[in-house]
Structure formats: structure tokens, C-alpha cells
Amino acid sequence: MGILDFLLGLLIGLGLLCWQQIRQRQRLTRLLRELRAADVETSPFSATSQLALTVAHQQRIQQQLAAEVSTYRSILEAAPVGYLHLDDENRLVWCNPEARSLLDLTPAPPNQPENPRLLLELVRSYELDDLVEQARNSKTLCQKDWVFYPVSPDVLQLTRQRSYVLRGYAVPLPKQHVGVFLESRQESVQLRQKLDRWASDVAHELKTPLTSIRLIAETLQTRLDPALRGWVNRLIGESIRLSDLVQDLLDLALIDRESSQCLHLRQVNLPDLVQAAWLNLEPLSRKKQVQLSYQGPESLPVQIDEARIYRVLMNLLDNSIKYSPPWETVTVRISTGLAEESTHSSPETGVWLEVFDAGTGFAEQDLPHVFERFYRADPARSRLPPNCSASSEASNSSHSNSSHSSAAEPYHRTSSGLGLAIVRQIVEAHQGIVLASNHPETGGAWLRIWLPQNGLEPEPHKQPPDGLEIKLYEEPRADVGSANLLE
Template identity: 55%
Template structure:
């Protein structure tokens, strides 16, 4: 019993000592915690100030870098060889570079004034329209127009000349719009010089070629029979050159007169297609070709009948020429309504947002089609895809070679016209279609592998001035 009591006494003393040590440690921890908290409170303002100062320094450095980048970009734009201007969400001119001031004839005092409407500073409704279309479409837009500067002196209005200009608009944040401007005066001048040169050469060649042809035709039956083949070849080549000259003259006339001389009238386009095919029947029957027309029998359009008939003749003739015997030439026609002034024109996106009716015409053959690398060039002058027509002689000079099995390229179409392989047919097509505010493009048709020429025309004739 005595041993048990002694054990309990020792255990109580040990537990008491442990509890005392624990209480002592807790008091020490609490004291240390109070001291650390006080030290942290005393150090907090200085640490926050240091951190804030560091943040401000970094922010200033970032702002300085952004300012340098902005000044660099602005210096580039200011000295750029093309014009640039920025318009805010209310069509007010915010800033423009030196080239834009020169192109639009903006006085430095006008730009230095408070922000004003673009139309007040530059009296160009086409430029204002481009800005509005770009903002509404929220995509890059392009527009060509002739800019006529407005002089403050009324006595000089008649002396001011307009010059062609092209604008590229692109959307900016906060409904602002940026516009790049370039003068097309030099390009138009070079184009006019080229056309004038081609027209002058064609005029000079027309008379001697006619004389050579008359002489050759006169000699054809006055020489020995063995030499008549050479005379016939001379007549054929002279006819080919005469056709080339005639096409050059016609293309030059179209470029000078269209679209101002378009004589639009309402007609049924399917009937015109049938008339064009009938006029080419002498050619199609030689190959036993059939016309597969897919579309409505009644689709009235307002077009220049003579010009569109020439377009159909050139397209159908091209398909007949490259179609294999006993083949089919497909013609598809349909109409559509769109809210884009020219939805199929990728080169000149005017982004007009008014509903308009369009017709689409496709002429498809089953021939070899266009080489993929040549598709961007098929509407250029003198373009030909047939490699057998342009071979290099031993002297290194490109010459026309006609295989023995090839038929004459200049054949009658049955209505007095001549079938031409001058490489100008599609260029004439493009010129006429664009005068009607339409466009034409070429591709290879997946089902037949042949060429597919697609024309888009507005149903109502409102040609560009």
C-alpha cells in the first residue's frame, strides 16, 4: 500500500512539472508572437512604399517603351510614300501623314485646327463612303475613284484636274477607321500610253495587211498548182494577222468608250445564249458538240445586247475550240439577291450594303482545262494556253507553229464573224463585263476537268461613269 501511494505521489509530481513546462512554453510563444506582430506592423509601411515605388518605376518604363514604339510607328507613317489617315467613330479626321495631305490637298492650318469632320476638310464623297463601308462591314475594303480637289478660289475651279486614286480602308478599335491612299495617276498614264501604242500600231498595220491579202488572193489562181499551197498559207496567215489587228482596235475602242457608250435594254438572256450558240453551229457540228443549257427559260436583264452577245460568242467559241469531239458544252444560268454591291469581286471590295439582284452565267467544257499556274493570267492580252502554238525555233525566236492535224483557227462562225485565236478574246470579255459593273473569273471544273468561265452581272444596268 505504501509503495502504491508513493507511486501516485511521484506520478502527480511528474504531471505537474510537465504542465508547468507546457504553460511556460505557451507564454513564451505568445510573447514571441506579439513581438513579431509589432515588428511586422512597424515594417509594413516602408515595405509597401518600396513595392509601390518599384511598380511605378516599372510602369513608367513600360509607358516609355510604348511611347517610343508609338513615335517610331508615327515617324514611319509620316514619311511613308503612300498616304494614311485615321478617322474616329464620328467620321472626324484624327491624324494624317504628309503624303495624305499632299494627295488630298489638305492645308496644314486645317489639320492644326480642332478635330473636324473629314467631309469638311476633304470634299470627297467617295472617301467618306469608303470609311463608312469599312466601319459597317468591319473588314478591309478597297475603292477606286477620281478625286477632284476643291479650290477655295472660285475662279480656278475650271482649271483643276481630277486624278485617279485608290483607297484601302481597314477597321480600327473603338469604331475608328484607317485608310491608306495611293495615287493611280502614273499607272493610268502608263496604261493609256500602252493602249495608244497598240491602237496606233494596229491602225498602221490594217491597210498594208489588207493589201497583202488582196494580192495573195489574186495570185492564188494565177500560179502553178504546186505553188498554190504556199499562197493559201500566206492568205491564212494574213487573215490571222488581220483578225489580230481588228481585235486590238476593238479592245482599244472598248477601253476608250466603255462604260459611257453602253446602250442598255431589257432582254431575255436565255434567248441571247441560244442565238449565240446557233451562230456557232458550223463550228460545233464539225465536232458533233451539244449544248447543255441548265437554267430558267425566262430571265430578263438590262444589258447592252451587242456587247453581251460578243461576250457569249467569245466564251462559247472558246469552249467549242477546246472541247473533244462528241462532247457537251454546259451553260448554267441563275439569279441571286445579295446585300453586297459585288459579292464575287475579290479585287475591288466596295462593301456596299444595299440589296441588289445579280445573274451568274457559267460556261463549262470537257477539254484539258487551264494549267493551274496560268489561271491568274488567262484574261491578260495575248494569253494562250496551247503550248503547240508557241514554240521556239532554232534561231531562238518565238514563232507560231500549226500542226498538220490542226484546223484553221480563223473560221467562219456562220454570221459573217471570224473565229479568232489571237489571245484577246477573254480580255475583251473582261472589258465588257466590268463595264456592266460585273466581273468574270476562270477555274477548272471538278466534274469535267475542263475550263469553267463564270460571269456575274447585275440585272439592272447602272454602269460606272
């Protein structure tokens, strides 16, 4: 009886041992498959040996990855741009020294691990936090410029700290992490401000001598022989053109300085403003027999700075008349709709203002630069076609800068390159967008402007806009060319 019990216990023990070994082998096989070991079933090695080889292989891979991470971190530490690594809860995991310098972060004590903390606890910049959220939600690269104001706990440092412009690029990473690259734009902003200040100072200095030259020329105009008056007319025309250029420089400097903080917004009926601008350009359009075609509602009130949008309309319509062939039509179209996603992130409903003509339009290589200051499409930067000789330039210079030629001229041929720059500055001050292209039907220049409407209700508006002087057509004087009057 004792022998039978012994044998029975031995069999049960052997069965349990075999069952445990089978389960262990299954677990090892499953673990090897999870570790992606090759040929688990057909390998001549045991499961334990395979596991040891796989673990050794994974350790080598981990060491290689750690070396790569160390290399990349060394590169980021020496990079001239800042880098921040944020986790899914917007906690700062790691940043390089340049980011600490840009954001005025205190480095962690040596030999002490740095615990992740919320970004807003370390950096009081809601623009940076918003950029991170945009990249995390959109899963795409996001960019933003903003003015950063450092905050120091030391009261003595408050008067020494200065704000500066930052540009951030947020990159979405796995597991809802986000990487942010930062660069300082302060030097670029300062250089641009110095350039604008220099141009403004020069323009101020040129106003007085140009006015004196024009007054002297107009005084001599009636005292010279008729054969010599043509030269005086040319002198007056060139002084007017230079005066307009100086005024454009001053306007650009004023818009840059005031930006959107000094806009005098009021409710304006946009179709009436278009009509007032066209009426002011009637002498120029009548000389070329160019007609206006308006497409849109009769009443559409928007919240804008009336004087500045009027300047935008004058520049656009003046360009369209200049570069349209005679007997053609300039079309102005007004509609409501959303801004294009590629150019404006706000879903706000606004007003689209389109102006296009039937001229030669823009060259494809010039489209990215048409809103730059002093840019002209002519490669030689001349105001006459390249096939014109010097003699023809001397004899026809009084007409080369006029606003009305006998045929359609290439766009920007006779411009100073400031008109569209002023348009862009005014539109951006209104937080709008401006686009330039060639119209698919007419082939002429096609300028599109989107302005926020702010959901205003229409109201009666029958009188011309306040503060706008509508100049009616006047017959030119006998001693001054009509081209100079229309300058």
C-alpha cells in the first residue's frame, strides 16, 4: 500500500513538473515572439538560450539608440536655436541651453535630476502654450511669431529686462509629445526698424527741396519761351512723381509705426467707398475710355478705417486703369465668405474685395514679390521697355511716367513699387489678407482682399464717405500737359 502511494505521488509530481515546463516553454516562446526573435519554432537552440540571445541583442540595440539620442542631444545643446521637449501634459521634459537663455529659465542644479514641470509654471507665455496646443491638435508643423516679455522673480531685474520677438516652430511627436524650436527675431526686427527709420528720415528731408523745385519750375513756366516750356513741364512732372514717392514712404512709415492699434474703425458701406474711389479717378479712366464693372450687393457695411481702405481702393483701381488697354473694363467684385484656410486660421466670416483688369497681368516669377517695397517686374528696373533707345527716353520721358499709355504696359513697368506694399500694410493692419494672381478669364492682374466683417448689420448710407474729397474732371491748363495733371 505504501509503495502504491509512493508511485502515485511520483506520477503526480512528474506530471506537474512536465506541465510546468510546458507552460514555461510557452511563455518563453510568447516572450520571444514579442521580442520579434527570428525562427522561434525552427531554431536549434532551446527557448532559454534563444531568450538569452534575444536579450543580448535587445541590449545592443538599446545601447545604439542611447548613443544616437546622446548624439542628437549634443547637437541640440550646441545648436544656435532653442529646443523644448514637452510631454502629453505640457510638462517640460528637456530643453537646451539656448532655449533656457531665450526663455530666461533657471538651469537645474548639477547632479540632481530635474522633475518635469508644467510649461506655464516655468514660462509665462500663453502664445507659446497656444502654439504647442495647435501642433498637438492639428498633427502638423505650426509656426507663430510673438513678443516675449520675460518675468523675473528678482525685483531688481525688472527694469533691466527687455521684451523681444520670438519665432516658434512646433513639431508633433509620438505619444502626444511636442517639440518646439525657438529663434530670436529681435535683430531682424531692429534692422528693419532702422531701415524704415532711415527711409522716413530721408523722405522728410526731401519734402522741402522738392516743393521748392516745383514752385520755382511753376514760376518759370510762364516766363520762358514756348519752345522751352516742354523742359519745364518735364521738370514739374518729375518733381510731382518724386513728391508722390516721398509721400508713399511717409505713409508706409506711419502705417508701420501705428499698426492696428491706431485704426479709426467705423461702419462704412463698402460699395459706396468703391464708387467714391472710381469717381476720383474719372479723368484717368475717361482718357483711356476704361469702364468700371461692379459685381456685388448695393449695401454691405463693414468695420474698417475708412481713409486707409479708401487709399487701398485708389491704389488698386489706379493700377488697373494704368495697365488696362483702351476701351477695356476694370471689374470690382464684392462678396462675403470665409478666409482661405491656407492663408488665415480664423473661421470668421468676412468680405472679399476683388479687383481685376484685362491687361497683361503679372509674370509668374514676379508673383511672390509683388508686395515687396520698390519691386518692379522689369529685370533692368527701368521705366521703359528694353528696346527703347536713349533718345526716345529723352524725348518721351514726360509720357513714360504718365498713368495712361496707348497700349497695355507690363505690370509694374512704370510704378515705383510702393503701391501694393502700402495695400498689404493697410490690409494686414486690419487683420486681413491680400492675394495677387492672374485672372483665369481676362488674363489681367487679379488682386483679392479679405477683411473681417465683424457681423455688422446694414444701415442706410446714401451720402459720400465723410472726409473724402471727390475730384471732378477739370480741363487741363494750356501750359501744362494733361499727363502731369493726372500724375
